[in-house]
Amino acid sequence: MAEYRIDDLARVSGTTVRNIRVYQDRGLLPPPIRRGRTAIYTDAHLSRLRLVTNMLGRGYAFAQIAEMLAAWESGRSLADVLGLEEAMGVPWSSELPVPITVRELRRMFGTQLTPGNTRKALQLGLLRRQGAGLVVPSPQLLEAGYELVRLGVPLDEVIDLAGVLQQEVDHVAALMISLVRRYVLDPKGDDWLPRGDEVGHYADVLRRLPTVVISAVTAAVARSTERVIPDMVGDRLEALLRSGGQTSD
Structure with a gap:
């Protein structure tokens, strides 16, 4: 189980230290574990923080979120709640956001x-934006964009491509997750919540799901690349042969 200082939790979750403290004051986020003067947060805190920010983004008020969280926790042991929330908080990627300056x-x-x-x-x-600086949520995506620009693709086109790519991947991932939700997570309807003795099973599903989705999407992209790149090269060779081998200066 990962552990975070409050600055690290803010960076990983994409929020601010101030927001974390506000959520704690409102009772939406459990207090951290104390080790002397050090406050330690876990994956359970990260999951709860992501849930709270998601619900705020959907227009729920603090009081409504607190009421729904209380209803969820009612009748469940702390171990049940933490077990499922820690599974929900497991990162879907090994990447961590990194700070970057405008100069870089x-x-x-x-x-x-x-x-x-x-x-x-x-x-x-x-x-x-994070405070007065900037953060890159996906260093790998930044590196891929940098390589495309180095190859000669204009930066504005690369940025547009990244937006389209995210939409397409969101769609594919949602298709897979919707099947798991329909047949595994919500077999009794959307309003059903797991009982205490079922929480372990659902926590295990949530832990395994990221690996399944990422593996499937990665494999599909690799297979598509194997087809698309040779097709592009073949098109160029065909055009070259039709022109008699002449190229423009």
Whole structure:
């Protein structure tokens, strides 16, 4: 089980230290574990924090969220609640957000890092503001974008592509997860919640689900790449042969 200081929890969850303290004051987030003067947070806190921010984003008020959380916890032991919440809090990716400066971004993208491109990256979540600085939620995605720009693809096109890519992957992942939800998580209807003796099973499902989805999507992308790249090369060779081997200067 991962452990976090409050700054780390804010960074991983994409919120702020101030928000975390507000949620604690409102009773929406359990108090941290105390080790001397150090406050330690766990995956259970991360999961609860993600749940709270998601519900706030859906328009629920603090009081409504507190009422629903109390209803969920009612009749369940602390071990039941923490077991399921820790499973929900397991990261779907081994990536951790990393801070980055505007100077570092300019070093990577040069004059293509315009205010417009920066705003677009923030809107799409490719960059995120945290305090007075910036954070990259996915360093791997940033690196892929950097390589495309190095190959000659304009940065604004790369940013647009990242937005489309996220939408497409969201759709594919949602298809897989909807099947698991229909046949495994919600077999008795959307309003049903697992009993105490069932929590372990559902916690295990949630722990295994990320690996299944990521493996399937990765394999599908690899197979698609094997088809698409040779097709592109074949198209170029065919055009070259039709032109008699002549190329433009």
